[in-house]
Amino acid sequence: MIDRETVDRIYAAANIVEIIGEYVTLRRKGVNYQACCPFHNEKTPSFVVSPSKGLFKCFGCGKGGNAVTFVMEHEGISYPEALKTVAKRYGIEVREKELTPEEQHRNDDRESMFALNGWAADYFAEVLAGDPEGQSVGLAYFRQQRGMTDATIRKFGLGFCPGRGDRMSRDALKAGYREEFLVATGLSLRRESDGSLYDRFRERVIFPVHNISGRIVAFGGRTLRTDKNVAKYQNSPESEIYSKKRELYGLYFAKKAIQQQDCAILVEGYFDVISMHQAGVENVVASSGTSLTTEQIRLLNRFTRNITVIYDGDAAGIHAALRGIDMILGEGMNVRVVLLPPEDDPDTFARRLGAAGVQEYVRTHEQDFIxxxxxxxxxxxxxxxxxxxxxxxxxxxxxxxxxxxxxxxxxxxxxxxxxxxxxxxxxxxxxxxxxxxxxxxxxxxxVRRQTALRREPQPAAEAARLAGPVTAGSSQEALERELVKYLLKYGHCSFDFKEGRNMVACNVAEVIFNELDADHLVFANRLCNEILDTYRAQWQAVGVGTEVPAHYFLNHSDPEVCNLAVDILTSDDNYVPSELWRRKEVHVESDDEMLAVGVPKAVTLYKSKVIEGYIRELQARLAADEELPDDTLREIMQRLAALNRAKVTIAHKLQRLIL
Known part of the structure; x- marks a missing residue:
């Protein structure tokens, strides 16, 4: 585990706008930033980033959190991995406590595969630059036949795998990397005859495939042999860290240019991307020879809604363009098509015309899909x-x-x-x-969003938020959430409560804790109870009437607690009483008036709901066992009578509160 001191340093250094801005195009709106949500498909931005609070929230799909949980959710990695990713960005050394064997195994497998891929990329690049075979075969091919500069070769990490069938595998084992990860990443294959390893990419030039954050997830290899029985390209297989339908070649290098130009150019292969970048056209990505997928389109949608598809002018290129268009349209993207002259592909075209020529040709020849x-x-x-x-x-x-x-x-x-x-x-x-x-x-x-909310099952906490203010019919979880809301938003505030003929000044947090402690109550919902305990500890330290900083909850070590806190803290933030009401002397309820009614009502409703639960449990026990001992039966009946009396008392109290 990562120690708390290091976690605090990571959160202190993390700039949420910088981090999220690497994944989506953020546009300033007032003191906050907005974007189309990267977690669901939408056209109208409902994803908000608050730099002052250090949180993000999507008011469409409900996802929310901080910089670390965003990376965790976006990359599909664990919380410790997300912390390490953010720490690496800000140069923070991560110190970890010893993990259990199960945690070690679960957390280390993916990291081991990433580490092996990083080593392999360096290995292939070193062979290309320094090995006689790499220089005479791979480097000569890149320079002479493909016109690549040394700067371009270094930028994309191009390499060469030696022709000897198992040289890379042997060198990886000597470097301390394990067979299981060589096979899992697809760098090595296992012979059926004796189980020994040999290199998947032997005698091929190598193209590392980076994910959106720059980590190497896979490789592509092109043969330089003319034998038609040998596949021209070999690609890494699917693995724990690589899914070809979710990756776009070159996106890591192109994302800033795509954001700046608000347009992505989509081509087919590795060389198409590299040549365009070398020519100075950098907003270019490729589907790496595979059919375009919905996941790839949505990945681009995080940076722009405008795609220009460039295909070869031959029949195969034309029909490939037609197949991809419908999918792009279905995601609500704007798509234009450019067909190159029949003698060209994007690679040769870029090398022949350069940046200015390519941009001018695209401008004059692109057509809308219709x-x-x-x-x-x-x-x-x-x-x-x-x-x-x-x-x-x-x-x-x-x-x-x-x-x-x-x-x-x-x-x-x-x-x-x-x-x-x-x-x-x-x-x-x-x-x-x-x-x-x-x-x-x-x-x-x-309409689409509202339909989705009606048709899709909502988590209980989210359903409670959508349901509005709590009532006598609210669930126990909704009431627990309501009490947590009062703590997080108003725990330090006071209100005047009428007790008989007197007005008594009450603190929100003190009222809630005293009422819960009086009956030894804890929340059933784990996340609500964690917030309750965290708030209590900080509240006792700072004293009654002092605000407990939100970062204790927004930067909580449990991402689920963080997400719930974000959801609660951002709920109802869009409501502002109209100034017109005030000018027309329409009474607008103040916070003090709202708390004077809301807090006692929520606590009382919660107690009522807990009592109802106890009563149901005892009644179920009576119905399930007809031969209870007399002493047990008498005890249950006494408890039921006491609970029913308490229920009546609470009902009278609720009636007074409502009136």
């Missing part, structure tokens, strides 16, 4: 009514994928004009297609 697809298919269907009908169906399928109704309407008009067909027919066909596939629930972002 124009591109309609003209292309209309040329193919020229004079054939059957093929034209099929074309219309194809176009309808593409337009129906667009989630935004206004954008859909514009494209329908353009499509009708280009294909010389009645617009109403297209409208009807698109409507039928959407009804069959989506039920047309995506008419706009607000």
């Amino acid at each position: 124009t591109f697809k309609a003209r292309l298919l209309m040329d193919e269907a020229s004079g054939d009514p059957i093929r034209k009908a099929a074309l219309i169906g194809d176009m309808v399928q593409s337009v129906a994928r667009i989630p935004d109704p206004i954008q859909r309407s514009v494209y329908i008009k353009e499509c009708a004009r280009t294909m010389d067909i009645d617009e109403q027919i297209l409208i009807g066909e698109v409507a039928r297609k959407r009804l069959a596939t989506t039920g047309d629930r995506e008419t706009d972002d607000f």
Whole structure:
């Protein structure tokens, strides 16, 4: 485990805007920053980052937390791994306590694979630069045939794997790396004959694949042999740290340029990306030869909503462009297409024209998808009514994928004009297609969000937040959450409570703790109880009436506690009483008035709910066992009578509070 002192140093150094800004495009709005949420698909920004509070919150999907939990959630890594990632960014040395064997095994496997990949990348680069075989074969190929500069080779970490079948595997074992991780990462394969290891990428030039934070998750290798029986490219297999459908080659190097230009250029292969970068066009990524996936599109959506797809001008390139377009549209992205001259691919094109030439060609030749697809298919269907009908169906399928109704309407008009067909027919066909596939629930972002909230099961705490103020029908968990809210937001505040004919000054935290302690009550919800205990410890240290700093909860060592605290602290923040009400002398309830009613009511409702639970347990025990000893039966009946009396007393108290 990482000691608390180090954790505190990490949180103190972490700038949440800097960290989250590496993953999504943040735009300042007042004192906060906004973006489209990286955790769910949306068009209207509902993801807010507060630098003053050190937290983020999405008011669409409900996710929230601090800089560390953002990295944890975004990268899909454990809390200790996220702490290490942030610590590394700020040059903080991480000191750890000894872990249990189970924790060590669970936490170390992924880190071991990352460490091995880092070693392998350095190894391949050293072979390329310093080994005679690497220089004569790999380096000569990059420089002479591909026109790569040494600076570009270093930037992308290009390398070479020796031709001897097991040299890299043997060197890795000598360096102390274990066989299981060599096989797990795919760097080595195991012979069926004797179980010995040999190199997957032998005699190939190497392209390290970086994830969004710059760690090496995989490799691609290209053979330089002309033997058609040998696959041109070999790629790392899926592993604990690598999923090809979730990675885009070059994104780590391109993300800043994509943010700055608000556009990503999508190409096919490794060399396409590298040549474009070398030419000075840096907002370029590749799907690495695999079919474009929804996860890759959503990854780009964190940085921009605008994608320009560049494909070869041959038939294969054209049809590849058509396959990817519908998926991009379905994610609500803006997509344009550029077809290169038939003799070029992005690699040769970039080397031939340079940055200015590429940018000018893209500017003058890019087409929106409707124009591109309609003209292309209309040329193919020229004079054939059957093929034209099929074309219309194809176009309808593409337009129906667009989630935004206004954008859909514009494209329908353009499509009708280009294909010389009645617009109403297209409208009807698109409507039928959407009804069959989506039920047309995506008419706009607000309706989609509300529909999702109604249809998807919500966690109990989130459901309590959406339900509004607590009532007699609220669950025990909702009431626990309400009391935690009063502690976090108003624990240091005081209110005047009417006791008989007198007004008594009460502190919120003191009232809650005294009422709970009087009946020896603890919260059933683990997270609420953790916040309760943390608040109590700090409250006792600072004294009644002194505010307990929010960072004790926002930077809590348990990420789930942090997320709940963020959710509570950001709830109801959007409500501001209208100044018009004040000018018209409409009474607006003050915090003191709200607390005077809300705190006693919440405590009393909570006690009532706990008593109801005790009563149900005892009644269930009576129903389950008809042959209880007389003493036990008498004790249960006495407890039930006492609980029912307490319930009546609380009911009268609640009635007074409500009145």
